[in-house]
Amino acid sequence: MTVFKSKILDISTRSRLILLNAQRAEQLGITTHDRARLMKDELSVPAIVNTSETFVAPDEVGVFLDTAKELGIAEGDMVTVNLLPPPTSVQYIRKKMRGEKLAKEEIDYIIKDAVDRALSDIEVTAFITAEQYHGMDMDEVEALTRAMVNHGTKMDFERPVFDKHSLGGIPGNKVTLLIVPIVAAAGLLIPKTSSRAITSPSGTADTMSTLAPVDFSASELKKIVTRTNGAIIWGGSLNLAPADDIFIGVEYPLQIDPEPQMLASIMAKKLAVGTDYLVLDLPVGREAKVETPEQARSISNKIIELGERLGMKVKCGLTYGGQPVGYSVGPALEAREALLALEGRGPSSLVEKSTALAGLLFELAGKAARGRGQDMAKEILASGKALVKMREIIEAQGGNPNVRPDDLPVGEHKAEILAPFDGYITRVSNRAISAIARAAGAPMEKGAGVVFYGKEGHKMQKEEKMLEIHAERESRLEEAYQLALKLKPMTLEGMLLQEIPEL
Amino acid sequence: MTVFKSKILDISTRSRLILLNAQRAEQLGITTHDRARLMKDELSVPAIVNTSETFVAPDEVGVFLDTAKELGIAEGDMVTVNLLPPPTSVQYIRKKMRGEKLAKEEIDYIIKDAVDRALSDIEVTAFITAEQYHGMDMDEVEALTRAMVNHGTKMDFERPVFDKHSLGGIPGNKVTLLIVPIVAAAGLLIPKTSSRAITSPSGTADTMSTLAPVDFSASELKKIVTRTNGAIIWGGSLNLAPADDIFIGVEYPLQIDPEPQMLASIMAKKLAVGTDYLVLDLPVGREAKVETPEQARSISNKIIELGERLGMKVKCGLTYGGQPVGYSVGPALEAREALLALEGRGPSSLVEKSTALAGLLFELAGKAARGRGQDMAKEILASGKALVKMREIIEAQGGNPNVRPDDLPVGEHKAEILAPFDGYITRVSNRAISAIARAAGAPMEKGAGVVFYGKEGHKMQKEEKMLEIHAERESRLEEAYQLALKLKPMTLEGMLLQEIPEL
Known part of the structure; x- marks a missing residue:
């Protein structure tokens, strides 16, 4: 245990780091990437050690701003640093690297440490690539999903929650902007959280953001859906399954998406908002995420089984994903096309796909008989109720409820x-x-x-x-x-x- | 292309990073872990973008000290930043992740970018774990070895170079401190570079450092061996196969050592100093790196084939590795035992192992007939010539040539x-x-x-x-x-x- 003077650094780092003077670290037998516990009074966090020749003096420790806030450390405060062994979860990551099955407690440790930023990029990458090479069985995927939910915010709407998810990869897929108001207009609760685009030209949150603000906290989301039954917001501020972002940070540069992680990622975000009924849109076709119907059926079966384990009823809809959905791609252009479709002036392919998926939710809810859900969705759309509901949602989220398609920039x-x-x-x-x-x-x-x-x-x-x-x-x-x-x-x-x- | 004012940061980072203001980066469509080229006048380097909310202003770019020195950037200098696609080598890493064979040019790109610090920890980890899971054939291992040598310092002693390597994992293995003076006393050139301990209680460089300084540049090493024929120094300052340290930085926390990387790592350091004749000590036994003779024979065959491809004559010696070598473990204790052995007062197991390995080098060199090398080594040891040579080497490296075993602290x-x-x-x-x-x-x-x-x-x-x-x-x-x-x-x-x- 060694005492240091704090020097605060405002740099965002994915892992939690502290910075020691290089010569001092060598004297203490501490090397870069060793673990240490940083303590101020009764509060402490584990961190990964980096070193600097001159940025910090031998008696100083560099503390990054977010950690300083968390522990209440001000510039110049005295803090202590203790060398630690690597976290236990690193052993479990190595176990998965050897191809062994992980117990649910072991997976929970890994997710906890990932969310605590106690794992380095090296360790997170080793875990994700081990999933890619060795796979996981359904027990592990269930444990992964639950762990991702448990180490994050959980919401409870005290009513059955309906949700829809598209597997992605298809540009122009603005169906959420039709499905949410159709489903909400039928009186079902659908608090839809979406992502911003990572590799695509527009995520649902990007498209919706041209109609209304999309960045809300969990309590704000509750207020919105209490008024309207529906919302289309960006999930990023809700802290739902925060491990997901950490894993995406590794999957994205490597362009990999291991199936166990994909399944857990979808279902954890749904479980965290308390989803009871889920429709999964699986676009199948050339250059889609899923290229063959066989692959789509395999994923569907796994998602349905995972749903059962988690107490969630799931229907999967295979859709044609060999070309973009509708006739427009890009945030404002897609929002315009969605509004036109709500006004009854949309392309039939967009209307068919949206009402088919909304219809599956009606059937899951018991609102429509099997095979009759889409008709119900089409009636709601044709009646103008979905458009009215969409304007309510836009207003509840702080947008202009009277927006016209041609107003969009x-x-x-x-x-x-x-x-x-x-x-x-x-x-x-x-x-x-x-x-x-x-x-x-x-x-x-x-x-x-x-x-x-x-x-x-x-x-x-x-x-x-x-x-x-x-x-x-x-x-x-x-x-x-x-x-x-x-x-x-x-x-x-x-x-x-x-x-x-x-x- | 955007112009920024430089703000210099002295933090050592394994990858080459630049720091942009988070809001500004978002406006520019740049996200954390994107690539950018940092330019000052005619000089430029690729770097990985990190972001900070407040540490750098919107018109500033944080440049780390080593990069600033390299490009001649002073605090406040105007520099430009260009968004770049990920380096081509990332495609080749992904190719290996898919289990495909890499061409030698592809491997060369990966090593070049690793040494240029153009790869993130995520990408380096993905490469090393892909080697672990998919392996490499001998063409790839040869290409990997050559690329590691080419992107680093190469030495040429203008005479045949002899060398010895132990596969490691056995505590107390101080045989280098006997082999080097025995071989040098016979007139052969043996400029031995060693590592410091990573996971063991004493690397050869740690042990030697209790007798003499071990940190030398390439030109200093040349001077030493010109005088003495032998040296035992730390390889860290020579920049031999610098990619190796980058890969070890990933292998160490994950406790993996993929075979292709192990083979290339050993041979690259040897090839970089121009080794013509190599003896490889393979300790075999419980809790050694190699636990079975079958495994040792497989590694031997690969090292010998790799040596042939690289123009290096190699002999492998399997030794008993089921317990520590000699009777002492730890830097000063091992140096003391080695000195005692050079004085003729060492344990017979240490003397037997050291002279057997030195003898293999004599046979490779044609100095001794097959089966007669060890006798020659024992004669040199018994004659006291090895002790005299060791004192010369200690003196040439700046230590006290008259050191006695009991002087060691x-x-x-x-x-x-x-x-x-x-x-x-x-x-x-x-x-x-x-x-x-x-x-x-x-x-x-x-x-x-x-x-x-x-x-x-x-x-x-x-x-x-x-x-x-x-x-x-x-x-x-x-x-x-x-x-x-x-x-x-x-x-x-x-x-x-x-x-x-x-x-």
Whole structure:
């Protein structure tokens, strides 16, 4: 146990770190990445040691701002530092690395330490890659899900909670903006939390944010749904299953998504808000997250079993995911299309998919007989009740309830891609459309995105507009346009796809 | 491309980081762990973005001291920051994660980026664990070895270079302190670079450091061996295969040592100093790194094949590794035992092992006929020439050439473990001895360690001293003694090993 003077540093780090003088650390037999307990009065936290040659003096310890706040440490305060062995959870991570099954207590330790930021990036990566290589059985996935819920905020709405989740990967998937008001209009509680885009041009939270604020605390969410039965908010401020963000921080740069983690991630966020009935939308198709119906059925069976273990009734709906949903991609463009659909002016593919999924929730709830849910959803949509409900939700979240589709701030800079000859559209590439919309500025620039004037099977005339790119800035438009010329996001039958050698 | 004002931070980070204001980064569409290129005038480096709420202002970029020095950036200098895609090498890491074979150019990219600190801990961990799970074939191991050498300092002694390596894991293995002077006394060049202990009570560099300084640059090493033919130095300042340290930084906390990485690590350090002839000591036994002769033969065959591919002649010697080497463990205690052996007063097991390995080098060199090398080594040792050579080496490295075994500063605080009854020693545990010596303060406290008064097969009388613990501080002695009572590092035939339930 050694006493140090605190020096506060405001740098955000994923693991909880403290900074010791390099020479002093060597004298104490402490090396970078050793563990230590930082103590101030009765409060203490474990931390990972980093060292600096000159930034901290031999008698100083660098404490990062969030840790300083937590322990009530001010600049210059005396604190103590104790060398610790690595946390027990590191042993369990190594056990999974050897391919052994983990007990639920072992998984709980890992999640607790991850949330406490007591694990280094190295250890979190080792855990996620071990899941990727060795998999987990359903006992482990259940334990993982429960641990992720337990080490985070849990909500209780004191009524049955309905929810919907899309497996993602498909640009333009604005169905949540239809499903939530349809379901809420039927009197069911649907407090939908969504994510912002990580790799896509618009997450549901990004799209909704063009209509109303989406950043709320747990108590604010409760107030909103008490008034309206429904909400569409960003889940980031609720601290639901916070381990998930830590794991995503590793999965994203490595572009991996181990199945046990994917299952636990979906179900933990639902369990944390007390979901009783869940419909899972599984888009299947080329360049979707799930490419074959077999894979989709396998995931469905696992999600349903996991739901049973967690006391949640789940229905999975396989949907066509081989091209974008609807005719627009990008936050404001998608919100506009969703509003148009609520007004009865939406594309039939969007309406069909949204009402089909809402209908499954009605059937789960016993509100509609098996096979009759979609009709009920379509009636609510056609009656205008879903539109009224959406305006209530927008108002409850602090947006303008009278917003019109044309009010939405779509990027002014536009470029068009025309059909080079007469022909049928054979393909609209999810991946290329996402890349072009992101190049145009989505999701950060809300008005950026892509509008299609045809989808697979449509007949185009030569020189007819196939695609329109919107951007808020001329420079992004040019970048997106050049990318569109290169990626050829829409294919006409007979189109030359590549020349070899390329010019 | 955005211009920022520099703010210099002296914190050592394993990856090369820059720090942006969190709000500004969000506006620019940059998130934590994105890549950016930091530029000052014509110089630039890639870096990984971290963000801070308040430590840097929106118009500032935090630059860590080593990067600032490299690019010649002073506090307040204007620099530019460009968003970059992840380095190509991340694609190759993902390729290995999928279990595919990597081309040599792909491996070279990974090593280059690791050494440039352009990879995050997440990516380095993903690479090492992928090696662990998927393995590598000999083409990949060769490419890995060459890449590790090429991205680091290479030495050329303009004469045939001889070298020796022990696979490690055995406490008390001070054979290098005998082999180097024996081989150098025969006129062969043996510039031995060693490591400090990571998990053991004393690395060869720690042991040698009680006799002479061990921290030298490449040019200083050349000067030393020009005078003496031999040296025993710490390899850490030479920048030989620097990727190795980066990988060890991941392997150590996870306690893994993937075979391809182990092979490349050994051979890269040898190739970098231009080794032509190598003897590899493979201790085999319980609690050694290699536990079975089959495993040792498999590693030997791979090392020999790798040597052939690299133009290096290799002989492997399997040695008994089921208990510590000699009768002492800990830096000063081991140096004392090595000096005694050079004076002709060492234990025969230590002399046998050292001369056997030195003899293999003589046979490789053509200095001795097959089967006659050990005799030659024993003659050199018995003649006193090895002792004279060792004193030359100590002097050339700046130590006291007249040092006597009793001059070495052995810890004053001592505790003994006595034999509880008459009996034969059936086991001396490598792992327990290491743990006790480390608890006593080794390797940081040079005088700390353990001395045995018997090894496997020795007959002990009741109350006879079996083991002595040395420490520089009373508190460490007590800790080590309590650990020794718990771990029972030496076993007598018939000894009760555990009581259940334990008290």
